[in-house]
Amino acid sequence: MLKIDQQKIEEVLERWADKIYPSKEEFLRTLKSKRLVFYHGVDPTAPQLHLGHSTNYLLLRKLQDMGHKIILLIGDFTAQVGDPTGKSATRKALSEKEVKQNYKTYKEQAGKILDFKSFKNPVKVEFNSKWLAKMNLTDVMKLLSNVTHAQITQRSMFKERERNNTDLYMHELLYPVLQGYDSVAMDVDAEVGGVDQTFNMLIGRDLVKIYNKKEKFVVTTPLLENPKTGKKLMSKSEGGFVALNDLPAEMYGKIMALADEAIIPCFKFCTEVPIENVNKIEENLKTNSTNPRDIKAMLAKEIVKMYHGEKEAQSAEDEFNKVHRDKELPSEIEAFETDKKIYPILDLLFDSKLASSKNEAKRLVEGGGVAIIKNGREERVADWKQQIEIENEMVVQAGKRRFVKIKMK
Numbered sequence: 001m002l003k004i005d006q007q008k009i010e011e012v013l014e015r016w017a018d019k020i021y022p023s024k025e026e027f028l029r030t031l032k033s034k035r036l037v038f039y040h041g042v043d044p045t046a047p048q049l050h051l052g053h054s055t056n057y058l059l060l061r062k063l064q065d066m067g068h069k070i071i072l073l074i075g076d077f078t079a080q081v082g083d084p085t086g087k088s089a090t091r092k093a094l095s096e097k098e099v100k101q102n103y104k105t106y107k108e109q110a111g112k113i114l115d116f117k118s119f120k121n122p123v124k125v126e127f128n129s130k131w132l133a134k135m136n137l138t139d140v141m142k143l144l145s146n147v148t149h150a151q152i153t154q155r156s157m158f159k160e161r162e163r164n165n166t167d168l169y170m171h172e173l174l175y176p177v178l179q180g181y182d183s184v185a186m187d188v189d190a191e192v193g194g195v196d197q198t199f200n201m202l203i204g205r206d207l208v209k210i211y212n213k214k215e216k217f218v219v220t221t222p223l224l225e226n227p228k229t230g231k232k233l234m235s236k237s238e239g240g241f242v243a244l245n246d247l248p249a250e251m252y253g254k255i256m257a258l259a260d261e262a263i264i265p266c267f268k269f270c271t272e273v274p275i276e277n278v279n280k281i282e283e284n285l286k287t288n289s290t291n292p293r294d295i296k297a298m299l300a301k302e303i304v305k306m307y308h309g310e311k312e313a314q315s316a317e318d319e320f321n322k323v324h325r326d327k328e329l330p331s332e333i334e335a336f337e338t339d340k341k342i343y344p345i346l347d348l349l350f351d352s353k354l355a356s357s358k359n360e361a362k363r364l365v366e367g368g369g370v371a372i373i374k375n376g377r378e379e380r381v382a383d384w385k386q387q388i389e390i391e392n393e394m395v396v397q398a399g400k401r402r403f404v405k406i407k408m409k
Contacts, residue, residue: 016059044103048243052234180204190217252316255300354398
């Protein structure tokens with residue numbers, strides 16, 4: 001029997017788990033009786049992990065501390081297939097080179113929460129290319145013989161595609177089976193993942209019963225969503241997220257830019273602030289007895305502290321207040337060198353990487369988000385066709401947090 005605090009594990013599951021299959025009661029009984037092997041998988045479709053992933057890692061760290069074995073699976077093979085979960089259209093295929101580049105720092109990022117260096121019980125990293133890349137056609141046919149067409153096509157997102165006459169490719173139907181086989185190959189006892197992965201994880205549960213003749217628990221974690229709109233707060237594919245390896249100032253600023261209604265979900269799922277304190281914060285917000293901006297600043301500082309330490313968190317807060325409250329320029333501004341004396345504003349924003357495209361640059365200008373700062377005087381750019389007279393040491397601002405200082409060659 002493992003030494004386990006019943007109340008503590010109940011609190012952990014209440015906070016970071018959504019549903020447990022086949023049941024919470026059976027899971028708790030097994031959890032106390034033996035050391036289980038848990039895994040969480042992530043497809044490297046982007047170079048960064050984000051706060052949405054942290055819910056899984058916080059839960060897994062608690063289980064690791066209780067003595068259970070944890071595997072972080074990097075889906076380097078499945079990332080090249082493409083998870084159709086939540087997608088109304090087929091994902092763009094990634095090359096092996098792109099996938100390798102994306103997962104380059106995953107261990108370092110997840111290591112902000114998970115313990116990969118523990119002497120007694122380190123988290124293990126696996127790659128599913130280890131078994132999936134070795135499968136031949138006979139292996140694939142045997143695997144597919146364990147899953148019915150009805151099982152796969154009952155998935156709501158696939159039905160939605162069919163209703164909308166949107167193409168549904170065979171590799172997308174195969175994806176849940178490949179992910180499910182990961183559980184078989186690693187012979188795990190349980191899988192932890194977001195509620196949006198429930199279908200894939202349950203396919204794995206079925207396959208473990210068939211291949212390994214045992215039960216596999218599925219523990220789903222809540223998605224980090226805006227409770228007002230229901231939209232994801234963190235999305236790699238849609239580009240809006242707080243990355244676990246963001247620099248302190250960038251991380252702080254992104255959190256301060258979140259909608260007020262995101263405060264409580266982020267406190268609850270992305271921090272270890274005692275839940276009774278989170279409940280008090282929620283009550284204060286509901287009764288308007290506190291300023292949401294002040295609470296969001298507490299959240300931003302807490303999260304930056306988790307990933308970068310107390311000193312960096314304080315510096316990020318001071319820098320944010322300097323720029324946004326006191327209306328001063330940042331202490332450090334990246335330089336952009338040019339020999340041009342006249343620069344079209346859209347070209348300037350794109351070339352200096354203040355905008356990822358000319359279209360984004362145009363939107364920034366039209367939204368009043370671009371300013372030229374010379375000798376302490378700020379002038380907003382109102383016309384996207386404007387030609388900017390370049391001066392050494394002038395500063396260009398795009399949005400609230402992006403600045404470059406011009407250096408004449």
